[in-house]
Amino acid sequence: MASADPDRPEMTPEEFRLLRELVYAHSGILVRDDLKFVMERRLWPRLEALGLAGYAAYYQYLRYDEGRAAELEASVEALATHETYFFREPLQLEAFAGELLPLLHVRNGRQKRLRLWSAGCSSGEEAYTLAMLVQDARLFDGWDVEVLGTDLSRRVLAAARRAEYGPSALRAAPPEALSRHFDPAGPGRFRVKDGVRAAVAFGHLNLLDPNQGQLVPRMDAIFCRNVMIYFDLAARKRALKLFHDTLVDGGYLLLGHSESLINVTADFELVHLKTDLVYRRPTRRGGEP
Ligand SMILES: C[S@@+](CC[C@H](N)C(=O)[O-])C[C@H]1O[C@@H](n2cnc3c(N)ncnc32)[C@H](O)[C@@H]1O
Structure with missing residues (x-):
């Protein structure tokens, strides 16, 4: 051509x-x-x-x-490919909200703290979606909740902080989520409400830079979806080492649908939920649900 x-x-x-x-x-x-x-x-x-x-x-x-x-x-x-949208991969989100959040509620009940990470968050849709699911679960009211969204690209992070989105980003958002979590912001555009925004922080982070990775606090669950598909094996292993080091014992790792850890690492165990499979950093004691 x-x-x-x-x-x-x-x-x-x-x-x-x-x-x-x-x-x-x-x-x-x-x-x-x-x-x-x-x-x-x-x-x-x-x-x-x-x-x-x-x-x-x-x-x-x-x-x-x-x-x-x-x-x-x-x-x-x-x-880089920055394609993303709110409520992407609904079955996985259903498993997260319906099964993992109740588990984390019990596990963290004493310290009342929840830390989630959207690694490779692009323009913020995934991180805000997680904060919305946490809010809607009504299990964490009064808790110290933070969703961290990180990306390599400063341009998408600036968009994430603006928190204003158009029809493409919202194409899979359920209507009730749209009315509960967004304010209208001009024709066809919506802005994430302050209550959700307050639970989300964004930062610049290269998943392959071990010095930057050290700065991430311990996490209860990490979403890294549709990021490592563009990496080769060596880069995947490096990012997964960071996730393993960052997760608490028994913390969860959620990947995109086409992604698996077969032939990449044996550091995580597979957990079968009702509507999805997720990975978990093994507990030292073993035997957690
Ligand atoms: C296709 S988007 C995925 C967004 C979201 N996780 C989702 O599934 O909807 C991939 C993002 O990963 C980011 N990315 C690629 N390599 C990265 C790296 N080494 N460190 C951090 N982010 C990276 C890109 O900038 C891009 O915004």
């Missing part, structure tokens, strides 16, 4: 290899062999913004220029 932009240069296989390695080393995102044209198309606006004529010059910029750290973020930003 002819290039849509006649000025856009072609990326040589060697440029593709070098740029792909840089992006991978920074983010864990592995651009597949057959997606050179996608990389070419998505990075071209960056070259234009910097006034660079070709991908070799862009690679040099990412390696050696003073602005390389910010530009590496911008390139990962351009290549």
Whole structure:
């Protein structure tokens, strides 16, 4: 197919290899062999913004220029997939709300504290959804509840903090959740209510940076859905090590539907819930439900 932009240069296989390695080393995102044209198309606006004529010059910029750290973020930003929406994967959320939250209510009843993490939260829909489910469970009123949402991209985090969404983000939101948890914010747009927003904090975090990972507090449950699908095996293992270290004993790990830990790690045990399978960091004592 002819290039849509006649000025856009072609990326040589060697440029593709070098740029792909840089992006991978920074983010864990592995651009597949057959997606050179996608990389070419998505990075071209960056070259234009910097006034660079070709991908070799862009690679040099990412390696050696003073602005390389910010530009590496911008390139990962351009290549990452940020697709997300409220109440994604309803059966899993049903299992979480109906089975895991009551368990956590009993387990944490003494300290009355609940910590949830949406790792790779994109523009915040998943983190806010979790806070809404916690609120609707009516088991945690008066508790110290915090949902942490983190992402590698500062642009999506800024959108998450704005908490204002349009029809696409809300396409799977049940009507009663829409009226309970959102205020109208102009034609077709809705803003998450303050009560839910108060329970959610957002932060910039690269799941592959062990120094940043150390700063995350212990979690009762982690959602990392549709993030590691873009990682290769080594990057998945690194992120999973962080999740294992961050979860409390018996804490839960919830992945996207197409994701499994088979042949990745044996650090988690599989838990069969009524409508879903989730992972759990084993307790030292064993035998928890
Ligand atoms: C497809 S979205 C998933 C959003 C949400 N979890 C969901 O399932 O709807 C993937 C997100 O992971 C983020 N991401 C990719 N690599 C990351 C990394 N190394 N550290 C943190 N976030 C990362 C991307 O920026 C993107 O916003």
